[in-house]
Amino acid sequence: MTDLVIGSGPSGVSVAMALLNRGRQVLMLDPGGRLEAPAQDRRDKLAASDPDTWSVDDQKKWQAPQFDTPPGQVRRFGSDFAMVPGADTLVSPDQIGLRASHATGGLSNLWGSAVLPNRAEDIAEWPIGIEDLSPHYRAVAEFLPISGRQDDLQALFPVLAMRDRVPLNPSPQAHQMLQLMEQQESGLSELGAHIGMSRLAVDPGCQYCGQCLHGCPWGYIYSAQKTLDDLRQHSAFQYRTGLVHRFEEHAEHVTVTLDNGESLKATRVFIAAGVLETARLLLTSSPKPTTSLQLQDSQHFFLPSLHRWRTSRRPDQRPYHTLPQIFIELNAPEVSPHLVHAQVYTWNEFYAHDLINSYGSKLPGSAPLWRMLARRLIVAQAFLHSAHSSRINLTLATDGRLLSTVNHNDETETVMARATFRLAQVMKLAGLIPLTFARRPGDVGSSFHVGGSVPMAIAPSAGQSDILGRPKGLSRVHLVDASSLPSIPATTITFSVMANAHRIGTLAP
Numbered sequence: 001m002t003d004l005v006i007g008s009g010p011s012g013v014s015v016a017m018a019l020l021n022r023g024r025q026v027l028m029l030d031p032g033g034r035l036e037a038p039a040q041d042r043r044d045k046l047a048a049s050d051p052d053t054w055s056v057d058d059q060k061k062w063q064a065p066q067f068d069t070p071p072g073q074v075r076r077f078g079s080d081f082a083m084v085p086g087a088d089t090l091v092s093p094d095q096i097g098l099r100a101s102h103a104t105g106g107l108s109n110l111w112g113s114a115v116l117p118n119r120a121e122d123i124a125e126w127p128i129g130i131e132d133l134s135p136h137y138r139a140v141a142e143f144l145p146i147s148g149r150q151d152d153l154q155a156l157f158p159v160l161a162m163r164d165r166v167p168l169n170p171s172p173q174a175h176q177m178l179q180l181m182e183q184q185e186s187g188l189s190e191l192g193a194h195i196g197m198s199r200l201a202v203d204p205g206c207q208y209c210g211q212c213l214h215g216c217p218w219g220y221i222y223s224a225q226k227t228l229d230d231l232r233q234h235s236a237f238q239y240r241t242g243l244v245h246r247f248e249e250h251a252e253h254v255t256v257t258l259d260n261g262e263s264l265k266a267t268r269v270f271i272a273a274g275v276l277e278t279a280r281l282l283l284t285s286s287p288k289p290t291t292s293l294q295l296q297d298s299q300h301f302f303l304p305s306l307h308r309w310r311t312s313r314r315p316d317q318r319p320y321h322t323l324p325q326i327f328i329e330l331n332a333p334e335v336s337p338h339l340v341h342a343q344v345y346t347w348n349e350f351y352a353h354d355l356i357n358s359y360g361s362k363l364p365g366s367a368p369l370w371r372m373l374a375r376r377l378i379v380a381q382a383f384l385h386s387a388h389s390s391r392i393n394l395t396l397a398t399d400g401r402l403l404s405t406v407n408h409n410d411e412t413e414t415v416m417a418r419a420t421f422r423l424a425q426v427m428k429l430a431g432l433i434p435l436t437f438a439r440r441p442g443d444v445g446s447s448f449h450v451g452g453s454v455p456m457a458i459a460p461s462a463g464q465s466d467i468l469g470r471p472k473g474l475s476r477v478h479l480v481d482a483s484s485l486p487s488i489p490a491t492t493i494t495f496s497v498m499a500n501a502h503r504i505g506t507l508a509p
Helices: 010-021 037-047 056-067 130-140 172-182 185-190 224-231 275-285 349-362 367-374 412-429 494-507
Strands: 003-006 026-030 193-197 237-241 244-249 254-258 263-266 268-271 293-297 300-307 326-330 340-345 377-383 391-396 402-407 432-434 477-479
Touching: 003 010, 003 254, 003 263, 010 026, 010 130, 010 224, 010 268, 010 494, 026 224, 026 263, 037 056, 056 349, 130 494, 172 193, 172 300, 172 326, 185 193, 185 412, 193 412, 224 237, 244 275, 254 268, 268 275, 268 494, 275 293, 275 391, 275 402, 300 412, 326 412, 340 412, 349 367, 377 412, 412 432
Parallel strands: 003 026, 003 268, 026 237, 268 477
Antiparallel strands: 193 326, 244 254, 254 263, 293 391, 300 377, 300 432, 326 340, 340 377, 391 402
């Protein structure tokens, strides 16, 4: 028998890589969602030509489906292939912003590619430490392309050495902002702020076409599909499609039942299905129908600012990318005992689109004004530690979907207000005008930095897992996605999930 990996997202390919490196036989199973042929044809057409030859009409057709996306949904390439609509998996999707994926590669088809390890102090209460994860961060970085440079962030995250990494070129606004902040070292230090270029999982061949949030035509933004393609060249690796309904552990194996009734046997099962699908699978497989799980969230908010300085060229003129440009880490105990992580975004087409839709209709003929304002807009997306964030209760509905309810955290608004004030002080040092009145909190779960439903513990009790991600009472089933994380630090989640999955795959019996 072989080891079965359920899910082909970042955690799935990471655990599979570790298992194969040990000489294990691996079967990977996922629902197999792929980009539809018409959308793939549009993508191929753009990728076959130089961005400078794209017509305005080509770009509008490429971008239009993203602008028309329903609330709570995220699209790439004009398609919903990578995200299951909320009502398909959740009885009450309006209460949370989290969604599942049935696509090959999972939600890595949609992410913003921001990459940071955890800071040692932010996982001090975990049953494993940064020294346990460090070799696995390095192992994952062997197949995960990471752009960046050595800067002030290195002191907080020494695990991720940037000496040999190629940074993406910052936008004109980001370049100006970084220069101004380098001149404010003492002021930033007093605020507990560490500033640096974003670390992004992007191939250095980036064409700077500015279509990142609509879908990279060349696929330069990392997707786990790329690693899956490499895994499929390995003689000990197999891949097939299928949606797992439930599992049952026996003394010498685990039986997995698919939605079509087919059964598979595996020596061990590594669940990497994403926190919603993993929760559904655990609840469906539980002998107690009243079992519930509680997800931890890293709540986030958006803080817009306007810049007052001139840049070398208009920010909406190529070359540029629209992924996070700058990271700001607030290490300020008076704000939070944990890091507050912020990602700074400069120009993208959504700014003008949203301003015109929100205000343009009230002032006929004002669209050019809002476009001009959008070119001066810079937005910081800030994340809080799960200790300051709400939680999501999940139970199984009678129809097999998940029923979600939110447990609000009384600390969230207080810590968010402190973080907003401090972040505004940082932005002022870069010559920006923070629009604190326009701060917009995200819905619970909408950061997608969510997990910890079966947290790891040294001596797990009911509802917890051991340090190899095995839920209490199970010995052959391992949770390797974010479900087994003890808490959710504010810094980016994917890199740490991949490192932990690689660790479990390396150490599992």
